[in-house]
Amino acid sequence: MEVARLVEQFLRFMALEKGRSVNTIAAYRRDLERWSARLGSRSIGDVTSSEVSDHLAKLRAEGLGSSSITRALSTIRSFHRYLVAESITVNDPTGSVLSPNRTLRLPKALTIDDVALLIESTPTDTPVGLRDRALLELLYATGARVSEATVLSVDDVRPDGMRDVITLTGKGNKQRVVPLGTFARDAIEAYLVRGRPALSAKGDGSPHLFLGARGKPLSRQNAFLILRAAAERAGITAVISPHTLRHSCATHLLRGGADIRVVQELLGHSSVATTQIYTLVTKDALT
Known part of the structure; x- marks a missing residue:
């Protein structure tokens, strides 16, 4: 009919x-x-x-x-x-x-200026600082979940030299290829050359990209602590969550005119309904 x-x-x-x-x-x-x-x-x-x-x-x-x-x-x-x-x-x-009313449950995205402050407040004069800067740049550039970033291996980002894209493994072991961007690529390269070797020497040769101070794989909990510490250094008073940079990445892309389907693929959403939430954020969300 x-x-x-x-x-x-x-x-x-x-x-x-x-x-x-x-x-x-x-x-x-x-x-x-x-x-x-x-x-x-x-x-x-x-x-x-x-x-x-x-x-x-x-x-x-x-x-x-x-x-x-x-x-x-x-x-x-x-x-x-x-x-x-x-x-x-x-x-x-x-x-x-999802109803548009569900947008109220999303953690608030940071402003573009606050993201810059968050990242730039992280010193890069130590192996740990280089790691933290690389992690923050990657989370914002790719919209990766913290859980996706912490399971990355060195081979995922540099199998035969640094690449402009990486493969993330998301929910249900679904993989997606995402662009790194110049800032994230350079930060990861600096960490791999000047930071990670010192951390790796303290551990048992873990292949993970991000290592803790003792050379073991960085946990999700520690990744969140890194994010929160960076916010405190930058004087950011907004509520910080493990997904803060992911939400900020998606919101900034859509406000910059990115196609919702492209953002859906970047974030690894199985349905555009989830990505749609970001289009319904109030206009004062980033002010």
């Missing part, structure tokens, strides 16, 4: 069976006409959660506010749940899609 006909069927149900007001039905119609236009001739049973998330992201790009997008998602969700209840389809693609 055509999507347009299903929309009319749903609207009649909401008006006659649920007693929704004329204004509410009109709002439903606007939301579903946009949704129907996005789907075109697609079969309603083939719609995916990623398509719903893409639609919401496009609404944001078109200038709709968070409340309007939240309402649109609610309408689309009600529509698809109705179709499932009526046995028209078994597929509800809206179940895993």
Whole structure:
């Protein structure tokens, strides 16, 4: 059955069976006409959660506010749940899609200036300092999770000379290739040449890229302590979390005009719905 006909069927149900007001039905119609236009001739049973998330992201790009997008998602969700209840389809693609209101749960991104302060406050006159600078540069440049950065090996970044990209292993052992950028690349190279050998000499020859003061692999907990110590040195009062630089990377890229799909791939999100959260951060988040 055509999507347009299903929309009319749903609207009649909401008006006659649920007693929704004329204004509410009109709002439903606007939301579903946009949704129907996005789907075109697609079969309603083939719609995916990623398509719903893409639609919401496009609404944001078109200038709709968070409340309007939240309402649109609610309408689309009600529509698809109705179709499932009526046995028209078994597929509800809206179940895993996040509401814009979920953005409030994200740790706040740092400003670009604060990220610079955070990194530059880390001295590079010791092996540990070189390590810390390399770690911070990598986290911000790649959007890597702390857990992904701490399991990197030397061969992951320099199998036969420094590379401009590295391979990260994320959730579910899924791998993705991400660009390093000049600052991160140079910081890692400096650490490998002037810092890591001294740390490695104290341990048992671990292949891990980031080593602790005793030459053992750097733990996630210690990586977070490095981040927090850098924030204290820089005088940053914002709340710091293990994902602070990851959130900052994503937010700055999107505010700079990066395509949401590119950022999704960079962060290793399985669904664009997760990346979509960053497009809904309030305008004063970075001020």
